[in-house]
Amino acid sequence: MSERVVAITGGHGALGQAVVEAALAQGLKVAVIDHASGHAAPDSVLEVGGVDLTDPAEAAEAIATVVAHFGRLDALLNIAGGFVWRTVEGGENEWGRMFALNLTTALNASRAALPHLKASDEGRIVNVGANGALKAASGMGAYSASKSAVHRLTEALAEELKSSSVTVNAVLPSIIDTAANRADMPDADPRAWVAPADLAATILFLASPQARAITGALLPVTGRV
Structure with a gap:
């Protein structure tokens, strides 16, 4: 088994x-x-549940729990986030909520993890942006703006860390083939979407030592959309 901790x-x-x-x-x-907390998981997985990553203190405590358990941290994969479809005129709280769920969670977790990632020979941060953030469609303003901010966070942090072992990259998926998306778009062909397993493989490559030459990349993962 690898000694690397993600x-x-x-x-x-x-x-x-x-x-x-x-x-x-x-x-x-x-x-x-x-x-969320109380989910069943393999015994080998450390569960740190009930964490509000929009709170810097809770993010720091969660990362500290991981390091205390495993003795190290080599990669942080910022997958936490959310989505809402709402027009600018019709939305009220969605902008703040989207920035909190998509940007603030990644920012707080990254800040907390950085001292430990710098101690790794091959530290990695992988964020989840969005291909739809490259050009916002109707109803996608809040979501796209928050994911665009994740892109800028990725680029800025990658530049700041170029003198260290840590790389920072983001994947930019289109529509992911999930049960929720199938329910929301029953007339679409999910075969054109991105399979979660394929996106996971891309994320884990960017989190691997083999991706050491890649940093600051915003990698589209768009299936056949």
Whole structure:
């Protein structure tokens, strides 16, 4: 088994579960940090539940729990986030909520993890942006703006860390093939979407030592959309 330790925020969501499964298959040591708690998981997975990553103190405590358990941290995979479709005129609280769920969670977790990632020979941060944030569609203003901010966070942090071992990259998926998306778009062809397992494989490559030459990348993962 690899000695590398990965912390996965939002590990109980559809994508998060796919990443956990793929990480375990690669022999990685896995910690799941999530707002939800009480989920069943393999015994080898460290569950850190009930965490509000929009609170810097809770994010720091969660990362400290991971390091105390495993003795190290090599990669942070920021998968926690949310989505809402709402027009600018019709929305009220969605902008703040989207920035909190998508940007603030990644920012707080990254800040908390950085001292430990710098201590790793091959520290990694992988964020989840959105291909839809490259050009916002109707009803996608709040979501796209928050994911665009994740892109800028990725680029800025990658530049700041170029003198260290830590790389920072983001994947930009289009529509992910989840049960929720199938329910919301019953007339679409999900075969054109991105399978969670395929996106998980891309994330874990960016989190691997083999991706050491890649930093500051915003990698589209768009299936056949």
